[in-house]
Amino acid sequence: MPESSPRSDRGPAPEADGDADGESGPRDRPALLAATPDPEAVSDRLRTLAALAGLLGLLLTLIALELLVRL
Incomplete structure (x- = not known):
């Protein structure tokens, strides 16, 4: 049975892709996060x-009623 290496148990090294402030580098962030619009938009x-969708529903209802009246 293979033993797990101590490095893989600890996760990535703290110096990997980290800034001095402790923030992650741009490679750690998903690409779509930057393209996500704000909630107001x-x-x-x-x-x-x-x-x-409401106008389309109203239009379809009026067309259906028109067809039913002609029967």
């Missing part, structure tokens, strides 16, 4: 999408 877009 997301809520504005969600509100717009909800309004468009």
Whole structure:
């Protein structure tokens, strides 16, 4: 049975990709984290999408009612 090395049990070395302030380097951060929009922009877009979905639902309901009335 192979023994685990002491280095792998401790995790990465503290000096790897670390700044003097203790913050991680840019390679530790996910690439999409920098591209994530702020919550205000997301809520504005969600509100717009909800309004468009409501209008589309209303339009489909009116078309369905028109077809039912013609029967």
